[in-house]
Amino acid sequence: MMKQDKTDQEIRELVEVYSSLIFRISYCILCDRDDAEDAVQETFLRYLTKAPEFNSEEHKKAWLIKVSANISKNMLRMRIRRGAINLDEVKEIGISDCDLDTFELMMSLPQKYKLVLTLRYVENYSSKEIAGIVGISEEAVRKRLQKGRELVKKEIEGIESF
Secondary structure: OOOOOOOHHHHHHHHHHHHHHHHHHHHHHHOOHHHHHHHHHHHHHHHHHHOOOOOOHHHHHHHHHHHHHHHHHHHHHHOOOOOOOOHHHHHHOOOOHHHHHHHHHHHOOOHHHHHHHHHHHHOOOOHHHHHHHHOOOHHHHHHHHHHHHHHHHHHHHHHHOO
């Protein structure tokens, strides 16, 4: 049963402000537009049913990112197949043509690197903020960023050697 603490206007504003961010995070994890849209809806539904109170707008944003990432990871675990990335969809979510190749390489990385790289380089979060969102230490975030960058670099070097 939904709590009625939030007004319709508050909910509309929340969706307007955060839906594209939540979609990008979910798409990063799921690599599928339809699944990402489902994850966005589930994230907002969770917000409505839990009706959490937040200390600040940043706290709310971090909560939404964490919930959407967890929902997306759970959806990924349940999915047997991994879908291919549709590059036309990637352009629609706000990734420019010049960043498309790098984004495609990021999407091929293991899950633990994809999320921190996306939060850092697409959403511009600091290591400390990412640590709080993902629930790992700041040092672990830095290590994952370093390893993720190394993996992307190896892929780029492998492509250039052809």
